[in-house]
Structures are given as structure tokens and as C-alpha cells.
Amino acid sequence: MGERQVKSKERVAQHGEVFTAQREVNAMLDMVQDETERIESRFLEPACGEGAFLKEILRRKLIAVRQQHGRRHADFEFYSILAVSTLYGVDILADNVEICRENLYQIWNEAYTADVEKANARLKKERRPAAERNNDLCRENVRFILSKNILCGDALTMKHADGSPIIFAEWSLPRQIQRKDYAFDKLLDGHNEQLSMGTTWTYDAEIDALVPAPLHEHAPCDYTRLTETDGEV
Ligand SMILES: C[S@@+](CC[C@H](N)C(=O)[O-])C[C@H]1O[C@@H](n2cnc3c(N)ncnc32)[C@H](O)[C@@H]1O
Structure with missing residues (x-):
């Protein structure tokens, strides 16, 4: 046909x-x-x-x-x-x-x-x-x-029939999750005057404290594969 x-x-x-x-x-x-x-x-x-x-x-x-x-x-x-x-x-x-x-x-x-x-x-x-x-x-x-x-709607005026503007949604589908491991004692150090030497610190405004560099940054991965990060060094 x-x-x-x-x-x-x-x-x-x-x-x-x-x-x-x-x-x-x-x-x-x-x-x-x-x-x-x-x-x-x-x-x-x-x-x-x-x-x-x-x-x-x-x-x-x-x-x-x-x-x-x-x-x-x-x-x-x-x-x-x-x-x-x-x-x-x-x-x-x-x-x-x-x-x-x-x-x-x-x-x-x-x-x-x-x-x-x-x-x-x-x-x-x-x-x-x-x-x-x-x-x-x-x-x-x-x-x-x-x-x-x-x-x-009208693609020339970019409006709907009632005169309201055509609005498009942008969809971002974040699917990745990242694991970072921090040493407990170092995290507490971030609130103290005395900071441990040899650690890199970054200021986190949200908690008003310095945050140590993570011990390990795992590669971002699909959230359904999160358990696999346990096998990583
Ligand atoms: C030549 S057809 C093409 C349809 C489709 N793109 C295709 O290739 O089969 C033109 C289409 O534009 C629509 N149209 C005409 N004026 C329009 C406008 N101002 N804004 C949005 N769509 C319009 C019509 O309803 C029709 O479906």
C-alpha cells in the first residue's frame, strides 16, 4: 500500500x-x-x-x-x-x-x-x-x-494557541554514582585548627569546614553496578 x-x-x-x-x-x-x-x-x-x-x-x-x-x-x-x-x-x-x-x-x-x-x-x-x-x-x-x-503550537511565533510560550524540557538522566572513601579521623580534623600535614584540604562551604582529599576515588559507575566498586583497590 x-x-x-x-x-x-x-x-x-x-x-x-x-x-x-x-x-x-x-x-x-x-x-x-x-x-x-x-x-x-x-x-x-x-x-x-x-x-x-x-x-x-x-x-x-x-x-x-x-x-x-x-x-x-x-x-x-x-x-x-x-x-x-x-x-x-x-x-x-x-x-x-x-x-x-x-x-x-x-x-x-x-x-x-x-x-x-x-x-x-x-x-x-x-x-x-x-x-x-x-x-x-x-x-x-x-x-x-x-x-x-x-x-x-505555532513554530513561527513559538507560542501555543493561547499565546503562552512553548517551553521545552531538557532531560538529563544522571545515572552515574561515584564513591569516595574518607578516613574518619581526617574528616574530624577538618573542623580543627590543627590540620594533619601531608593532606590536601578543600573548603566545603555547605558544612563550613575543610574536607580532606579522599583516600580513594572510584571511577563513576552505573548505579546498578555500585556493589562492584568493592572489588576495586
Ligand atoms: C509539509 S507538512 C510536514 C510534516 C512532517 N514534518 C513531515 O515531513 O511529514 C507541514 C506540517 O506543518 C504543520 N504546520 C503548518 N504551519 C505550522 C506552524 N506555523 N507551526 C507549526 N506547525 C505548522 C502542519 O500542520 C503540517 O503537519
């Missing part, structure tokens, strides 16, 4: 609504291929319609997520949400906005559900109980992100 590029003559006349065919979408995105495959690169489709470009960018990013982070379900989940959070769109017609959000959600959810099933099959094979992750909560969060990223 051919692609539907026009919904009605009226919409073409009033809003210039002619959707871009997949072939052109692919050709244009191929010109910035590296960016479309970089999970955290941000894209804005300022007259997004049903999301012709955003959909394809999401597909490409999800392939990158699968290739780079497909070994652990927790990683796939995190990076696939990150991928969704980088996509922004505006359209003047509310029905297009709804369809665009839904299209992106379906593309993400199909990939996500496949990964959930893959993870559960792996656990079953290893005779381990399936992890009780809250997949539906995760789905809800993705819908929430899309409700903030794909907005109805």
Missing part, C-alpha cells in the same frame, strides 16, 4: 500539510547519519506532522541502543528512554501532535517489549526468577516525556 502523504485538500491549503515520503526521509537523514545514530543527540522537527523524521530517527537510535547496550535489560531500558527524551516536535494541529506522540511511543514500546521478553527468556533458561522490574511504570514515563517533548 502506498504512503498517505495528504489527509485532505483543506489541510494542504490551510496548513501546507503534505507528509514527507519515507524515501526522502531516509535520504535526508543519511546525510547526518552519525548524529541519527548517536543516542544522546537532540533533534527538533519544528512542523512535525505525524513525526516522519522523528520516527525514523528513533528507529535508528534504538538500533544503536540495541547494538551498544543490548546485553543487559537495565541498560537497554535506560538508553532507550534517553533516546526518546532527545526528540522534540511542534505542530499547529492537535491531531497531528497526538498521532506523532503515539507513533513514537509505539516504536519505542515495540523495541522495549521485545527486550523485556528477551530478558525474561534468558532468566528462564538460567532458571532464575524474572526480575520484578516495573515495566508499566517505565512505559508511563516514556508517555510522559513524549507529552512534554511533542507540543501543539
Whole structure:
């Protein structure tokens, strides 16, 4: 079946609504291929319609997520949400906005559900109980992100129909946690006049005291791998 590029003559006349065919979408995105495959690169489709470009960018990013982070379900989940959070769109017609959000959600959810099933099959094979992750909560969060990223408004005036400004959310998903080990006695020294020699001190305004250099700075790591820092020297 051919692609539907026009919904009605009226919409073409009033809003210039002619959707871009997949072939052109692919050709244009191929010109910035590296960016479309970089999970955290941000894209804005300022007259997004049903999301012709955003959909394809999401597909490409999800392939990158699968290739780079497909070994652990927790990683796939995190990076696939990150991928969704980088996509922004505006359209003047509310029905297009709804369809665009839904299209992106379906593309993400199909990939996500496949990964959930893959993870559960792996656990079953290893005779381990399936992890009780809250997949539906995760789905809800993705819908929430899309409700903030794909907005109805005028991309020329940059306002909603009621005249309020279009506001985009920037999502940063800090996932790393860092462990630093301090000697108890040195920490107390920081409040004293007498400081131990041979230690580097930094002033911490929040506690109004000098803080010693940590004994060891562990490399920042994924929070789900925190216990692994115990194996480090
Ligand atoms: C040519 S279509 C392109 C849609 C989509 N980008 C694509 O490539 O399939 C133009 C879209 O811009 C929307 N549009 C028209 N005027 C607009 C404006 N001032 N602000 C935001 N969107 C607008 C229309 O509703 C329509 O969906």
C-alpha cells in the first residue's frame, strides 16, 4: 500500500500539510547519519506532522541502543528512554501532535517489549526468577516525556494557541554514582585548627569546614553496578 502523504485538500491549503515520503526521509537523514545514530543527540522537527523524521530517527537510535547496550535489560531500558527524551516536535494541529506522540511511543514500546521478553527468556533458561522490574511504570514515563517533548503550537511565533510560550524540557538522566572513601579521623580534623600535614584540604562551604582529599576515588559507575566498586583497590 502506498504512503498517505495528504489527509485532505483543506489541510494542504490551510496548513501546507503534505507528509514527507519515507524515501526522502531516509535520504535526508543519511546525510547526518552519525548524529541519527548517536543516542544522546537532540533533534527538533519544528512542523512535525505525524513525526516522519522523528520516527525514523528513533528507529535508528534504538538500533544503536540495541547494538551498544543490548546485553543487559537495565541498560537497554535506560538508553532507550534517553533516546526518546532527545526528540522534540511542534505542530499547529492537535491531531497531528497526538498521532506523532503515539507513533513514537509505539516504536519505542515495540523495541522495549521485545527486550523485556528477551530478558525474561534468558532468566528462564538460567532458571532464575524474572526480575520484578516495573515495566508499566517505565512505559508511563516514556508517555510522559513524549507529552512534554511533542507540543501543539505555532513554530513561527513559538507560542501555543493561547499565546503562552512553548517551553521545552531538557532531560538529563544522571545515572552515574561515584564513591569516595574518607578516613574518619581526617574528616574530624577538618573542623580543627590543627590540620594533619601531608593532606590536601578543600573548603566545603555547605558544612563550613575543610574536607580532606579522599583516600580513594572510584571511577563513576552505573548505579546498578555500585556493589562492584568493592572489588576495586
Ligand atoms: C509539509 S507538512 C510536514 C510534516 C512532517 N514534518 C513531515 O515531513 O511529514 C507541514 C506540517 O506543518 C504543520 N504546520 C503548518 N504551519 C505550522 C506552524 N506555523 N507551526 C507549526 N506547525 C505548522 C502542519 O500542520 C503540517 O503537519
